[in-house]
Amino acid sequence: MVINVSVPSMVTEKKLVELFRQMWVIRFFDEKVDEFFAKGMIHGTTHLCVGQEASAAGAIAVLEDRDKITSTHRGHGHCIAKGAEANRMMAELFGRVTGYCRGKGGSMHIADVEKGNLGANGIVGGGIPIAVGSALTSQMKQLGYVTLCFFGDGASNEGSFHEAMNMAAIWNLPVVFICENNQYGMSGSVKEMVKVANIADRAAAYGIPGAVVDGNDIFAMMNVTHESVERARRGEGPTLIEAKTYRWKGHSKSDAKKYRTREEEMDWRNNRDPIERMKRVLISEGIFSEQDAARIEAEARAEIEDAVKFAEESPMPPIEILEEDVYA
Amino acid sequence: MVINVSVPSMVTEKKLVELFRQMWVIRFFDEKVDEFFAKGMIHGTTHLCVGQEASAAGAIAVLEDRDKITSTHRGHGHCIAKGAEANRMMAELFGRVTGYCRGKGGSMHIADVEKGNLGANGIVGGGIPIAVGSALTSQMKQLGYVTLCFFGDGASNEGSFHEAMNMAAIWNLPVVFICENNQYGMSGSVKEMVKVANIADRAAAYGIPGAVVDGNDIFAMMNVTHESVERARRGEGPTLIEAKTYRWKGHSKSDAKKYRTREEEMDWRNNRDPIERMKRVLISEGIFSEQDAARIEAEARAEIEDAVKFAEESPMPPIEILEEDVYA
Amino acid sequence: MSAQRELTYLEAVRECMSQEMRVNQDVFIMGEDIGVYGGAFGVTRGMIEEFGKERVRNTPISEAAIAGAAVGAAMTGMRPIVELQFSDFITIATDQIVNQAAKNRYMFGGKGKVPLVLRTPSGSGTGAAAQHSQSLEAWMAHIPGLKVIQPSTAYDAKGLLKAAIDDDNPVIFYEHKLLYRTKGHVPEESYSLPIGKADIKRAGTDVTIVATAIMVHKALQAAVELEKEGISVEIIDPRTLVPLDIETIVESVKKTGRVVVVHEAVKRGGFGGEIASLIAESEAFDYLDAPIKRLGGKAVPIPYNPVLEKAAIPQEQDIIQAVKETVFR
């Protein structure tokens, strides 16, 4: 994989710096969560996207506010990129009433409907048909919005993937499918679980375009997503993008990672860190300096500390809300 | 479509004549059933394969006895081709205790486990993963048998198709998938419901070979299936064969066929009748005469009349069997 | 005279959908073969001609995607009606209905809503055998977040379907195949019946029968026979399982002191157990003069042969016998 240094023309320098900051926010958010889980401070489980920041941030960067996304169990990055506040997210993980789901959803169910995030999903592949439905609304009501649908390599073996892709294809819906291929579905290596070289090759089964992209290159992510989103917005139908990436951490809170080597992990960490790569490009393009970068990183870290503080100081949900929200 | 006149070398002339007869048996069976339904003499519903005889007969002809099949709601042809007796099938449709399912299954559930027919299926796509499981047994126990898995074009949009194809591919299982593309899934035209030219193109999504064949040409069916079955038997994994064909009758017992034209139907009936086509080849190859053909046709018709007689004379199931057979 | 206007159950369902689709552009229907084919049972016949193929939307044979697309459309402002060709096929759409539609709003802490109606024919009696004849409403009634409706008459079907379409929650609407051709009085104008209100289909004093869907009709026939023998039967049709109008049932049982609960679904684990238990837990318990009786389908898959098929589920005679056992205890 080579770094794609073509900086997308559709975004301003300011936006690029903001994206750099966003990637740090995502990383620090998840590293903090990792720490809390390790300490047993958080209940339940979580799936961290450390190392995958560019695919979330890059893809969502090219959306308009009215556009929508569906996310996955590994959804903190998508959520932050679509505009969610780290403090309400952190509060949700702490099970607080100030959290996005009033403490009822937790990591796997954060949604931010107002911002167009139709929700993380605890069911692998569960969000894919939902994205198709969201795209259907856009088409039927002529709302012009596009829905970005995230899922993993493992999810591409679920029946829901197949049914949804076909439906979106034949109805020419404004949806862009983004498969974040982080090489593993839990312990199942994509090499073992799929017999084609690229998940994007599956687009051929639906008569839609497929594209493989270096998911750790935020610029490449922006470029390919932009193209696909505009295509969808023009009414030319869906695209399947496969972002090759890697999760640095284990699958969920307890994972001995026996199914892969430490060398492989180190290779991705040391040589393909999406944040480091963006930083190098922004510096070499003269968009900011090494010092600026360090300052931004520190700001992002502070934002997460604030989020933790917000979460810790937030009240627990009163027991009365247990039976609320079942029905509208 | 041109007629493929390359008569397969793996079968004897005797077998070819037998297959010709078998196609008539299939046709007469289903025409008889059609008549009975029209007269309201049979309960429930049925799905006739008139016009599709070659894909069932041709594909199954190249199997060994130990090989297995899974079938569909449109399964009478598969069943007969795999060696079922018309009389016990007819008895089943009459709901008689002498039927293959003791009158409990009806048209959609005829199975003939001893002969290796693992059953028709009322669930579109329901049999596909089952075929994969049957192939898994063959592989794990090194039994050397191959499983032929039939399903329709419509079924190829079910999630079960996708999951099963992928599983068979990655495990290199001895299964051959045969999609009988009769152009419609009930009223849904394949042109409307799928955006690729051929269902067989979907093989590419699983890294296995795909093949399109004229499903109304029994010789072509035999050749391509033979090749795929032997490939599977050699341990080289699954193939997806798409047999292009057409159902002459409506989808099930009541169908105004508003979704297609009478001209289209006539074209297939008049110009691509699989039985007529085989007959012409067998005569031109000197395998039998016009008179032989007529005699065989008459014999097949008589066989079905006998089957009807058998069914009509068979007893109804005693009420006591209602609660039998739930558990082994 | 408009009071005499009769429609079949099937026509009532169609009329309701058409009326709603005329007044609300957000309402549309999607499902297999609902276009020119008119649906497997003919419910949508003629609708594509009026509303076009965007709003009467033929789908591929992809039940998970159909349900899921409906969830996504509902979350973003549409009010989809899904026609699931046979209720047995909910087994392919289960995740979307149960894990997504039913739970979204709760998981999201009260944000968003999923106003979708899943209409689907259930029940046996057509000879379609084990995979096309089930009555699995108890499954859906077990899931918080869903509402579950089972109309037994054309009148109820029309009014409850409107309520379902107007409801902001996912509603499972079971239509019984053998009721499609039954006729009844149905006003032409649009009307809504409350979800959660049982209907007393026949008033009586000696015994209460709680019956759902087609069993309402079998109970009504049984009641006529029983009346000849001097037994006065009250028949309650819950109409909606979730929410369930237990009050009306309890009131009736307090009056009669005897109750038979009957449904077509397999008795073991059927919703009759819920109803019977609620009665037993209620103040009606002290009024009971006989044990609560339940009738339901035998613990067998539905067989094909028509004689066996009938024997697999309660029939009029079974109801008569159960009532007598309850009354002459």
Place this chain on the structure above:
Amino acid sequence: MSAQRELTYLEAVRECMSQEMRVNQDVFIMGEDIGVYGGAFGVTRGMIEEFGKERVRNTPISEAAIAGAAVGAAMTGMRPIVELQFSDFITIATDQIVNQAAKNRYMFGGKGKVPLVLRTPSGSGTGAAAQHSQSLEAWMAHIPGLKVIQPSTAYDAKGLLKAAIDDDNPVIFYEHKLLYRTKGHVPEESYSLPIGKADIKRAGTDVTIVATAIMVHKALQAAVELEKEGISVEIIDPRTLVPLDIETIVESVKKTGRVVVVHEAVKRGGFGGEIASLIAESEAFDYLDAPIKRLGGKAVPIPYNPVLEKAAIPQEQDIIQAVKETVFR
């Protein structure tokens, strides 16, 4: 001393599988991440090392194909054990389990058999929220053709799993997540417990509690408290819902005259309704000194917050209170 040998519930399940796989080549296990990962809960840890990746078969994330392949393998001579990572995911495999595995033999008129075991963790308490915490055993218990097992102890888990593997029918075997780490006496040698035999987990005279899975333990704790107040509690663990040993339950109720049925699953439409109704329909009815009480989960999806999560299902205190209401009525 071998009588003192203790294993966790999880180890008991693993030991049973390993012992069966050693003696029967037809038995194998398939599921997501059951190989080197050892399964989401670690149940199969170490098994791939002993049995290899053919017989401890990691699958793609394809629940419908996993279940369907198991059905096909079972029909053709294997005895597959499926590990379904969370029981909630049965919603993706429902067709294969309910329409195929459960019905094949019946539809085929008694031909063929489907000896498969679907093992799957259910229940809440791990903070995994609404889509990973359900207790849907009532669904499976409603389906003719399936057997349904819910062991509450390590001893029962091992013996019932062997019976399930030996059974020629599809068996759904629910393991409770919170029980995995609980310990109990488990003999080393292979043994089988009868499917369809309830176990009296505690003998008593004043009130019967019928409890399943984790509720057995909560009931046992409650019984200790209640004993201090002079209430003698008998606790019956059905262990298998299908077939259900109603006789043992009825006998107990005839003795005590009072009964509380408790499960974690949502009360509405839960299997407690079936059990309660069967008691009410039985000869025990005339022995009842108080209405049958049911406890079950609230009608909400399982929330994430641990306090809410606990409040969503019955706890020891709820059982104590219900027993007192029943006893001091």
